Amino acid sequence: MDAHQDRSLTAPSPPGAQSASPLISLDRMSKRFAGTPAVDDVSLDIARGEFFCLVGASGSGKTTLLRLIAGLEQPDAGRILIDGEDITGRPAYRRPVNMMFQSYALFPHLSVERNVAFGLEEEHRPKAEIRERVRAALDLFDMAGLAARKPHQLSGGQRQRVALARALVKEPKILLLDEPLAALDKKLRERAQSELVALRARVGITFVMVTHDQEEAMRMASRIALMRDGKIVQIGSPSDLYDTPRSRFAADFFGAANLFEGRVTAISETEASVESTEAGATLRARSASSLTIGMPVAVMIRPEQVRVSRETQQADNALRGQIRGLVFLGSTVLCHVGLDGGKIIVVRLSPTEYASAGAPADGESVYLSWPASSARVLTE
Amino acid sequence: MPLLYVPIAILILYSFNDSQLVSVWSHFSTRWYGELFKNAQMREAAWLSFSIATISATASTVLGTAAAFALRSMRPSPGRSLFEGLLMVPLILPEVLTGLAMLLLFVFLGEAIGWPRTRGTATIAIAHITFGMAYAAVLIRARLSQQDPVLEEAAADLGATPWRIFWRVSLPLLAPALIAAWLLAFTLSLDDVVISSFVTGPGASTLPIVVLSSVRLGVSPQINALASLLVLFVAVLMIAATLVLRSSSRQKHG
Numbered sequence: 001m002d003a004h005q006d007r008s009l010t011a012p013s014p015p016g017a018q019s020a021s022p023l024i025s026l027d028r029m030s031k032r033f034a035g036t037p038a039v040d041d042v043s044l045d046i047a048r049g050e051f052f053c054l055v056g057a058s059g060s061g062k063t064t065l066l067r068l069i070a071g072l073e074q075p076d077a078g079r080i081l082i083d084g085e086d087i088t089g090r091p092a093y094r095r096p097v098n099m100m101f102q103s104y105a106l107f108p109h110l111s112v113e114r115n116v117a118f119g120l121e122e123e124h125r126p127k128a129e130i131r132e133r134v135r136a137a138l139d140l141f142d143m144a145g146l147a148a149r150k151p152h153q154l155s156g157g158q159r160q161r162v163a164l165a166r167a168l169v170k171e172p173k174i175l176l177l178d179e180p181l182a183a184l185d186k187k188l189r190e191r192a193q194s195e196l197v198a199l200r201a202r203v204g205i206t207f208v209m210v211t212h213d214q215e216e217a218m219r220m221a222s223r224i225a226l227m228r229d230g231k232i233v234q235i236g237s238p239s240d241l242y243d244t245p246r247s248r249f250a251a252d253f254f255g256a257a258n259l260f261e262g263r264v265t266a267i268s269e270t271e272a273s274v275e276s277t278e279a280g281a282t283l284r285a286r287s288a289s290s291l292t293i294g295m296p297v298a299v300m301i302r303p304e305q306v307r308v309s310r311e312t313q314q315a316d317n318a319l320r321g322q323i324r325g326l327v328f329l330g331s332t333v334l335c336h337v338g339l340d341g342g343k344i345i346v347v348r349l350s351p352t353e354y355a356s357a358g359a360p361a362d363g364e365s366v367y368l369s370w371p372a373s374s375a376r377v378l379t380e
Numbered sequence: 381m382p383l384l385y386v387p388i389a390i391l392i393l394y395s396f397n398d399s400q401l402v403s404v405w406s407h408f409s410t411r412w413y414g415e416l417f418k419n420a421q422m423r424e425a426a427w428l429s430f431s432i433a434t435i436s437a438t439a440s441t442v443l444g445t446a447a448a449f450a451l452r453s454m455r456p457s458p459g460r461s462l463f464e465g466l467l468m469v470p471l472i473l474p475e476v477l478t479g480l481a482m483l484l485l486f487v488f489l490g491e492a493i494g495w496p497r498t499r500g501t502a503t504i505a506i507a508h509i510t511f512g513m514a515y516a517a518v519l520i521r522a523r524l525s526q527q528d529p530v531l532e533e534a535a536a537d538l539g540a541t542p543w544r545i546f547w548r549v550s551l552p553l554l555a556p557a558l559i560a561a562w563l564l565a566f567t568l569s570l571d572d573v574v575i576s577s578f579v580t581g582p583g584a585s586t587l588p589i590v591v592l593s594s595v596r597l598g599v600s601p602q603i604n605a606l607a608s609l610l611v612l613f614v615a616v617l618m619i620a621a622t623l624v625l626r627s628s629s630r631q632k633h634g
Contacts, residue, residue: 072533094539099537101533103528105528106534109552118535119538122538166538170538
């Protein structure tokens with residue numbers, strides 16, 4: 001995670017988008033491969049105009065879910081509706097969706113122009129219309145000058161744009177993107193991220209993207225579904241997932257998190273007290289879900305929410321520890337603080353915060369503190 | 381290795397020998413090439429051989445392609461292994477056995493359903509297709525297994541039906557293998573003498589059969605000339621097949 005992480009490229013999805021009838025509706029979809037579930041009883045609604053991201057580690061079922069929407073796989077159970085119409089069992093070539101493949105899957109024997117024209121030719125559009133729409137699609141990506149090239153004569157970035165043009169030229173209701181930026185190098189990828197978001201706003205098509213990169217998902221998506229073992233763990237806006245993860249897995253997946261295992265000792269309306277031997281203290285944190293006394297839970301605090309000081313602070317939570325490592329990253333300073341119990345806490349400070357904490361050196365004793373409102377109780 | 385080519389070199393050298401005797405060098409001449417082209421029996425045999433080779437290469441390629449696609453779409457199962465094994469049988473079975481088996485089949489069929497009444501061009505072509513198809517299938521399968529199925533998925537995603545995908549994506553991408561398979565089957569058919577001599581009938585003598593029978597009566601220097609031409613022709617075909625395969629794989633990875 002770097003400092004860009006909270007700079008989202010998208011506006012949040014328009015209010016009320018959820019209440020309108022969803023563009024895509026997955027109803028209890030399951031898919032098994034050789035007995036192992038790849039997608040396990042997933043229900044999901046995606047609204048028109050969303051930039052929806054499916055994230056998860058490899059093998060979490062996110063790509064299978066995308067392929068189920070595309071029709072490249074058929075579900076063992078469940079239904080899929082697009083625009084209210086049940087398209088379960090309909091083959092890929094009869095679905096109003098188009099996909100951009102991770103490997104781009106450009107036809108090596110066809111020129112750029114013919115690659116882009118392929119989908120329109122299969123729709124048996126008039127020749128003049130095809131020519132016009134292919135030209136417009138290539139212009140959109142500044143590729144008009146390369147129309148006659150074969151895919152192997154293009155750079156990686158150019159191939160990516162041809163693949164996008166080919167998928168968009170049919171003006172699908174939904175564009176599916178399978179790790180669209182994975183093959184690009186880091187510099188190109190960051191530019192392509194903002195280009196994709198701008199493109200979505202321009203063409204007004206709903207995008208559903210699969211990525212393993214949580215940072216990429218947070219920057220681009222209006223909503224994110226986090227997947228694990230074929231199930232959706234949590235759905236929400238990027239800030240929902242970052243600020244109020246429901247599980248230890250989600251907390252850890254979206255950015256760094258300090259977790260303290262413990263048991264609930266007291267519950268108020270919005271807060272709970274958790275006795276944690278790892279922390280060597282009772283911690284107070286916000287909680288949303290219903291808790292019971294004695295329940296095993298974890299308390300999560302993000303590294304940038306922790307304050308460091310030389311003296312004890314009046315705070316909801318205060319711990320004592322020793323600096324065990326300092327990493328200067330330019331815009332931030334990463335402190336690894338060892339608690340008396342042995343647990344290491346990661347703290348992220350700005351250079352100014354670090355200086356005002358008295359610039360503690362490696363090995364020095366410090367106090368850590370944070371308000372209850374920035375910590376979360378996680379039950380799962 | 382070069383030693384293997386010495387006999388062929390000698391054969392080509394002696395095809396330019398003026399002497400009536402195959403093994404005694406007199407002086408350089410193209411006389412026997414001239415005699416060869418005047419020989420009506422040889423011309424007819426050449427025409428027959430090329431016709432049969434064209435038919436069997438074409439049919440072998442079509443059937444080999446069908447077999448390769450059928451095998452690819454099958455899940456691993458005992459049935460598939462059996463089919464795979466059966467397809468390979470003509471490659472490992474001794475030619476004499478294949479020839480004899482084909483002859484028995486044709487004789488049986490001739491009595492049971494009245495076809496073939498006589499053996500000849502058709503029966504030779506069918507026999508050639510049985511082994512040509514096996515070679516073609518091996519070659520095409522190898523290529524097909526390297527082909528990324530994502531291209532066919534992309535075509536389906538863009539609205540192409542399975543039939544259209546086959547014609548617009550799968551087949552064009554296989555073109556180099558199809559050409560190579562056709563050339564291989566053509567050469568094999570042109571070369572074959574054992575199986576052909578089992579299933580041939582009156583009036584249908586392919587080039588290798590004519591050569592073999594004329595050699596029994598004593599080797600004419602014409603045969604040297606013919607052999608030299610065949611060597612040249614087959615070499616050109618095989619080089620063409622290799623080049624086609626190589627250039628396409630370069631394009632794919634370039």
